[in-house]
Amino acid sequence: MVYVYAVSEPIRDPLVGQGLGGAALRVVSSEKLAAVASDDATAQPRICESDLWVHERVVEELMLDRAVLPMRFGSVTRNDDAVRRILIARQEEFIVALRRVRDAVEIGVRAALQPDATKDAEREVAAPGPGTAYLMRRAGTDRPARALVERLDRSLTGLYRSRVQRRPAFPGQTISAAYLVDRSAVDAFCAQVAALDAQIEDAQIVCTGPWPPYSFTGALAS
Amino acid sequence: MSDGVTPVAVGSPAPERTGAERDVTLVELLDRLLEGGVVIHGDVTLAVANIDLVHVALRLVAASVDSLERDASIEARSPPWSTSTP
Numbered sequence: 345m346v347y348v349y350a351v352s353e354p355i356r357d358p359l360v361g362q363g364l365g366g367a368a369l370r371v372v373s374s375e376k377l378a379a380v381a382s383d384d385a386t387a388q389p390r391i392c393e394s395d396l397w398v399h400e401r402v403v404e405e406l407m408l409d410r411a412v413l414p415m416r417f418g419s420v421t422r423n424d425d426a427v428r429r430i431l432i433a434r435q436e437e438f439i440v441a442l443r444r445v446r447d448a449v450e451i452g453v454r455a456a457l458q459p460d461a462t463k464d465a466e467r468e469v470a471a472p473g474p475g476t477a478y479l480m481r482r483a484g485t486d487r488p489a490r491a492l493v494e495r496l497d498r499s500l501t502g503l504y505r506s507r508v509q510r511r512p513a514f515p516g517q518t519i520s521a522a523y524l525v526d527r528s529a530v531d532a533f534c535a536q537v538a539a540l541d542a543q544i545e546d547a548q549i550v551c552t553g554p555w556p557p558y559s560f561t562g563a564l565a566s
Numbered sequence: 567m568s569d570g571v572t573p574v575a576v577g578s579p580a581p582e583r584t585g586a587e588r589d590v591t592l593v594e595l596l597d598r599l600l601e602g603g604v605v606i607h608g609d610v611t612l613a614v615a616n617i618d619l620v621h622v623a624l625r626l627v628a629a630s631v632d633s634l635e636r637d638a639s640i641e642a643r644s645p646p647w648s649t650s651t652p
Contacts, residue, residue, distance in 0.1 A: 351604060393592065396599055416603035430606055438604075452594060510597065520597075552594055558602030 346372075346427055347384035348419045349402045350412040350556075351438050354378050363402050364395055372424045374431035377438055380406060381427060389418045403556045411446040413438060414556040441562045448505060449530060449554035453496060453521045453537055457488050458546045489519045492547060496521065499540050503533040508559045522559035530554060 347364055355378045359369040363382035372379045380402065389395060396417060403414040421427050431438070493509060496519075506524040525533045534551045541549040 348606065391596075391600070396595055399599060400595060414599075414603045416601075416605050417599035419604070419606050421606065441604075450598075510601075552591070555594075555598060558598035561602065561604045 345384045345387050345420050346381045346423055347389065348372075348415050348421065348427060349380045349382075349399060350406055350414050351431065351442075352378050352380065352406060352410050352412045353442060355380070355410070361402065361405060364389065364398050369402065372427040372431070374428050374435070376435055377431045379427050379431055380412075381424070384420060387420060389420065391417070400556075407449075407556050411442045412556060413441050413445065413561045414558050416558075437562060441560070444506070445524065445557040445560050447528075448524050448526050448557065448560075450557045450559055451504075451523045451525050451530065451533060451554055452552035453519075453523060453549065454552060455492055455496075455519045455547050455549040457492065458548075492544075493519055493521060495544075496537075496540065496549075500533060500536055503529050503536060506560060510559065522555075524557060524560045525554075 347367075349363060349369075354373060354376065355371045359371060359380065361369050363369050364384055365382075367382035367384065369380055369382050372381050399417050403412060406412045421430070497507060500523065504523040504525045508522045510520040510522055523533065537549055537551050541547070
């Protein structure tokens, strides 16, 4: 089996480094694209913390020198031909996505609203029961979450290319957003988020990353 | 090409990072690697429901380094991974 880490533009030089299970990284090429892969003995990669980090580090290393589209963890095919067929079949999609993410990184922005602020907003929204309120928070559809995302977007205008709102990963976390930010704008972006955090008393807002552009490969990008 | 941006939350799970920071980073990593990225098997749901993500993270963090091998594979919650060639 072949484990695939990322798609990029053609790679000329041989890769150094290892991926899962210590297998050597190598390039599978089509005419216009490349995939970075390694041989994988198992067809069912286990979700274990160390392997997640191996996948992540491979992608981060590749990103130092080129635009990459990170694969979802566990992307396994039968052989190199299968990889090549994917590169050819989805060529335009990948080329467009690579153009979208070139010279940019993903910055996560997480925010938690203080309980008081959340309660006030819930009263405005016809007093949902606790279960409904929890689901609304999870769906990001409650008003304080929407208002905060809108305020974030306004405050960060010009500092990001694209924004995706992710489902909050923590219970109690109000919003989780991913922004695609030019490498050259990362410092200004994070400084602006810090300023907003200081301005809004009821919210705690933090940046995470930079990450490879997992949220902007096409499936989720706005 | 790198402009010297230093990763904040990525990198190996350093032991000196606090437990809370490490938990948060792990959940962020899971969220991206399991629900983001290019998908090459459209018929396989690799995404774990959010509530499961938290459980996965808690299981991974609670497991000591010694027992990671034993506890880390996620079994019942996700559909089996497809191994067929697209």
